[in-house]
Amino acid sequence: MKTVCVIGAGMGGVYLLPQLNRAGCKVRLHDIDESRIAPFKARGGVEVDGENEMFAALELATTDLRAAVSGAELIIVVTGGNTHAAVARGLAPLLADGQIVLMIQGNTGGALIFRHAVAQNGCTAKIDVAEMDNYPFAFRRVGPVRLRPVTEKRWLQVAALPAKRGEDVVRRLKPIFPNAAAAPNVLHTSLTNMNSILHVASCAANAGAIERKTPFRFYGEGCTPAVARLYTAVDSERVAIAAALGAKVPTLAEWWARVYGVREATLVETAKRLTYDETGPYQPTGTPDSLAHKYILEDLPTGLVPTGELGKAAGVPTPAIDAVVSMVRIMTGRDFAAEARTLDRMGLGGMDGAAIRRVAESGFEG
Numbered sequence: 001m002k003t004v005c006v007i008g009a010g011m012g013g014v015y016l017l018p019q020l021n022r023a024g025c026k027v028r029l030h031d032i033d034e035s036r037i038a039p040f041k042a043r044g045g046v047e048v049d050g051e052n053e054m055f056a057a058l059e060l061a062t063t064d065l066r067a068a069v070s071g072a073e074l075i076i077v078v079t080g081g082n083t084h085a086a087v088a089r090g091l092a093p094l095l096a097d098g099q100i101v102l103m104i105q106g107n108t109g110g111a112l113i114f115r116h117a118v119a120q121n122g123c124t125a126k127i128d129v130a131e132m133d134n135y136p137f138a139f140r141r142v143g144p145v146r147l148r149p150v151t152e153k154r155w156l157q158v159a160a161l162p163a164k165r166g167e168d169v170v171r172r173l174k175p176i177f178p179n180a181a182a183a184p185n186v187l188h189t190s191l192t193n194m195n196s197i198l199h200v201a202s203c204a205a206n207a208g209a210i211e212r213k214t215p216f217r218f219y220g221e222g223c224t225p226a227v228a229r230l231y232t233a234v235d236s237e238r239v240a241i242a243a244a245l246g247a248k249v250p251t252l253a254e255w256w257a258r259v260y261g262v263r264e265a266t267l268v269e270t271a272k273r274l275t276y277d278e279t280g281p282y283q284p285t286g287t288p289d290s291l292a293h294k295y296i297l298e299d300l301p302t303g304l305v306p307t308g309e310l311g312k313a314a315g316v317p318t319p320a321i322d323a324v325v326s327m328v329r330i331m332t333g334r335d336f337a338a339e340a341r342t343l344d345r346m347g348l349g350g351m352d353g354a355a356i357r358r359v360a361e362s363g364f365e366g
Contacts, residue, residue: 010036019177025176028058028067029058030065037061047146069094069099085114085117095123104136128169129160130158136156140284156259161186166184166185187242187247188247191310197231200304203293203296205224210288225268228267228268237307237318245353262274262277308322314356
């Protein structure tokens with residue numbers, strides 16, 4: 001991986017720059033918004049505080065997509081789930097044989113959305129498309145171009161579409177993401193989308209405090225016993241959907257233990273430790289200032305909705321997921337129809353569980 005292009009100059013994309021530099025990559029940063037890349041273009045990269053203080057240099061920061069991706073072995077898409085199809089349409093005529101496109105994160109169905117969109121837009125290049133089930137790092141932004149590390153996740157899954165390409169993709173990614181493990185297929189990564197469980201349910205349950213703009217620690221205080229029961233109900237349906245589609249995924253409690261090494265007797269106690277411990281990864285997590293926040297605007301249409309859609313195709317009842325989706329639609333006054341990941345938009349329209357499993361294994365042309 002000599003040259004890597006990161007698409008998306010939000011925090012998710014910028015947080016990758018130090019690790020890519022440490023791995024010896026030449027790094028390019030792309031965004032459609034010049035104002036987002038301007039500070040990093042002016043500085044030539046990003047500064048990192050802490051024990052491993054460093055300067056992560058950029059080879060290029062640009063709004064020119066062709067210049068950003070030309071010759072890059074790896075293209076990492078970190079733009080948020082709502083834009084994955086648009087990014088795919090933009091990349092379709094620019095991709096070249098041998099390139100890897102990695103969605104960080106894929107949300108639920110990211111690789112499916114991307115593969116379906118590039119094919120619809122005439123891409124014939126022999127590329128690998130993969131998704132990671134979560135963001136690998138957490139930082140604090142302590143200045144316009146300065147970051148401070150918070151945590152590195154201990155366990156990350158990566159899957160490719162089709163599944164047979166997964167082992168080779170992960171082998172090539174290991175020098176950059178040593179904690180990455182190859183998942184059997186994209187159903188495992190897509191249905192280990194914890195943001196759709198944690199963010200949407202917590203925002204709905206804490207909507208009063210959010211709209212009053214009452215500060216609270218999103219996980220440590222937002223996860224009360226009642227909220228934990230809501231987490232568990234939605235989480236149980238997610239696990240059941242995965243099982244019906246042949247995928248074994250961790251429960252929320254198991255996921256917290258694998259990723260952060262923390263597991264207490266209850267979800268409430270675990271959320272508190274993850275927030276209040278000296279090295280707690282959720283220390284910097286801010287409270288949304290309204291329901292018009294990515295925890296709703298992204299994680300409902302690209303997480304909870306497609307999870308429910310997969311459940312219907314697999315014949316798994318999803319009363320808790322359906323209730324949260326309906327409640328959020330009512331509370332926000334939005335139906336999310338324009339951006340929601342339906343089976344049709346994931347290229348799975350009219351398929352049952354068995355057909356969806358075949359796509360995950362063999363791709364759309366398998």
